[in-house]
Amino acid sequence: MKFEEIRLALRDFMPLIGLKEQKSYYSNFKDEFISIKENDVEFFEEALKIYREKAKHYVKSKVKDDRIIN
Structure with missing residues (x-):
């Protein structure tokens, strides 16, 4: 079933x-x-950088087609 259904x-x-x-x-x-x-937002900038790296790693581990990531 689709979400709407x-x-x-x-x-x-x-x-x-x-x-x-x-x-x-x-x-x-x-x-x-x-x-x-x-x-100051130094902590936020560092936390965002770490989050981006983790998200990028997760997507790379789940997606087989490199064209989607780049």
């Missing part, structure tokens, strides 16, 4: 489960900034 089947099935109707709650909060602090 499964989604439609589940949607038709949900009323049969017997879920209770939930009450809706509405709010109107306004955001307030207490302070703003900016930090």
Whole structure:
């Protein structure tokens, strides 16, 4: 089955489960900034570099066609 077919089947099935109707709650909060602090992103850049290398290694291990990777 395709994802869309499964989604439609589940949607038709949900009323049969017997879920209770939930009450809706509405709010109107306004955001307030207490302070703003900016930090260097050195850690993020290094973490992103490591993530890219791991992702590249994973894809290379799963994909046999090098044209897809490059």
